Amino acid sequence: MRIASELLNLFNYNLGRINPKLVNEKGDMIVMYHGVTRKNQAHINKRHVTVENFDGQIAVFKKNYEIVAVSEFFDNLVKSSKPKICLTFDDGYKNNLDSALPVLRKHNASAAIYITGLAEMHYPIIWADYLDLTERHSTGRKINVLGHSFINVSGSFISESSGQSLREVIRYLSPGYEFKVALIEALGWDLKAFDKVADREVWELVTGQEIKQLASEKLITIGSHGYYHNNLGSLDAEEAKDEMIKSVQYLQQLAGKPIQTIAYPDGSYNAEVKQAAKDLGMIYQLAAEGFRDEKDLTDTIIRNRKGIYNCGRPHTQLFDIYN
Numbered sequence: 667m668r669i670a671s672e673l674l675n676l677f678n679y680n681l682g683r684i685n686p687k688l689v690n691e692k693g694d695m696i697v698m699y700h701g702v703t704r705k706n707q708a709h710i711n712k713r714h715v716t717v718e719n720f721d722g723q724i725a726v727f728k729k730n731y732e733i734v735a736v737s738e739f740f741d742n743l744v745k746s747s748k749p750k751i752c753l754t755f756d757d758g759y760k761n762n763l764d765s766a767l768p769v770l771r772k773h774n775a776s777a778a779i780y781i782t783g784l785a786e787m788h789y790p791i792i793w794a795d796y797l798d799l800t801e802r803h804s805t806g807r808k809i810n811v812l813g814h815s816f817i818n819v820s821g822s823f824i825s826e827s828s829g830q831s832l833r834e835v836i837r838y839l840s841p842g843y844e845f846k847v848a849l850i851e852a853l854g855w856d857l858k859a860f861d862k863v864a865d866r867e868v869w870e871l872v873t874g875q876e877i878k879q880l881a882s883e884k885l886i887t888i889g890s891h892g893y894y895h896n897n898l899g900s901l902d903a904e905e906a907k908d909e910m911i912k913s914v915q916y917l918q919q920l921a922g923k924p925i926q927t928i929a930y931p932d933g934s935y936n937a938e939v940k941q942a943a944k945d946l947g948m949i950y951q952l953a954a955e956g957f958r959d960e961k962d963l964t965d966t967i968i969r970n971r972k973g974i975y976n977c978g979r980p981h982t983q984l985f986d987i988y989n
């Protein structure tokens with residue numbers, strides 16, 4: 667039965683359509699991409715789809731949905747008999763400009779790109795990418811990060827005191843930027859060393875100049891993804907607010923227009939963070955892979971998103987968003 671439906675999905679996809687039943691059952695949706703890469707980068711992580719698959723997916727969306735900008739989605743500004751879809755990209759990779767934008771232009775599809783301020787920092791990289799590139803090459807290594815010891819077991823760092831993974835510690839226990847910098851320094855890989863283990867398209871972020879360029883595209887909305895990519899819901903309220911202020915100021919000055927939308931890094935937020943973001947003018951807020959609070963189901967300021975990941979064939983990647 668599963669095989670039969672898989673084949674039907676593939677058949678539909680190859681015909682340039684998604685099973686219309688799936689589209690109609692789920693209705694309007696916001697999807698979350700991260701990157702679009704020239705080469706398949708699934709061996710590093712699953713966050714980037716290939717240009718070829720992305721092109722095919724946007725063609726399928728174009729046929730089955732009305733593709734709308736994030737403000738149009740929230741404000742319900744576009745009348746259409748088709749369900750609405752909003753395309754979003756998290757993290758602000760340079761590949762969004764180099765590889766995704768040409769495809770968006772080809773299909774005249776709008777998208778929102780959520781960017782950090784990390785390109786300004788001494789280590790212009792998102793912490794999860796730093797770990798994806800280094801952790802697997804560090805088996806057996808011990809590191810000390812601000813007094814917390816970790817040992818790498820089979821390619822993953824775990825806390826020697828609690829057994830928690832380093833990634834969990836970063837998300838919940840030590841969510842500040844100082845910890846991330848200390849981690850990068852403890853691991854000691856300089857960015858040039860990454861060229862030996864991965865293509866730059868996997869991790870390189872847009873510069874300030876490139877943010878300006880993206881902001882001038884009529885198809886693109888620029889949004890905040892925090893300044894340091896800290897989990898805002900794990901920070902103290904004041905720290906979370908300061909990070910959002912820094913992000914909005916940075917992006918606003920480059921884009922030359924107000925920043926009205928935020929996608930929470932790692933999908934992490936809470937009621938205070940939501941209110942502070944709203945007070946800063948970010949009235950289009952996005953969760954990721956589920957809300958953190960059931961009340962958000964009826965709060966019109968925040969919407970959920972489903973991620974599209976490089977998990978198998980292009981049709982499987984799309985059908986995953988309906989589960």
Ligand SMILES: [Zn+2]
Nearest residue numbers: 756757931932
């Ligand atoms: Zn992110």
